[in-house]
Amino acid sequence: MSGDVHSIAYGSQKIQFELHRTNRRTLAIHVHPDKRVEVVAPMKSEISKIYEKVKKRAKWIKTQQIYFDQFPPKAPERKYVSGENHRYLGRQLRLKIRRDILCGVKLSGQFLLVSAHYPNNPKHIKELTDDWFKERARCKFKERLSLCVEKFPNAKKFMPHGMIIRHLSNRWGSMTATRRLVLNTKLVHAPVACIDYVIIHELCHIQCPNHSPKFWKLLTSILPEWQKRKNKLEMLLS
Secondary structure, X not given: OOOEEEEEEEOOEEEEEEEEEEOOOOOEEEEOOOOOXXXXXXXXXXXXXXXXXXXXXXXXXXXXXXXXXXXXXXXXXXXXXXXXXXXXXXXXEEEEEEEOOOOEEEEEOOEEEEEEOOOOOHHXXXXXXXXXXXXXXXXXXXXXXXXXXXXXXXXXXXXXXXXXXXXXXXXXXXXXXXXXXXXXXXXXXXXXXXXXXXXXXXXHHHHOOOOOHHXXXXXXXXXXXXXXXXXXXXHHHO
């Protein structure tokens, strides 16, 4: 999803950012691994106020962009052929595709074995592997949630009323007004430590709906190294 492009002056430089407006109540600024800056703002936010907030975060934005300079470029688009690398819980796995009457996917050491009717059809292989990753996400996220909630002083108070797993284009997770935890299916490719960071971040929103100082204090008390985990997640998967 692309947004309107804006820019602000930062010393002798310019910071360009994509502006998206949504029904959210607070403004959020994201710096992606390709150094692209995205600002998500409430529908009724005045443009002058948005510029003001971006200027206040300009130093942080430049620091994040410099940080991402040290990492290799994003991997090319997947072709779903034998030998291609895919991540599962942070591990690198190689696809091994074979023709079979019964379709299915299973993990075997460092390989993801795909049995398919049409082994030379990338769309068919993608559907099979996507289904496998979605099923693994359901199992793994449920397991991690039960462990993450126990890190809070009052686990019952921070247990969501349900969990939804779906593809999200602009975020790793969210907490709905009805206290349902929403997680991005793509998280199944990340290390467990990164999955836990997203879950704990969203559980904190049960007590603190906005990213207020109180929210960051709570998150840090539960997960002091959250920034390190967040950076690793964005470096690996964004």
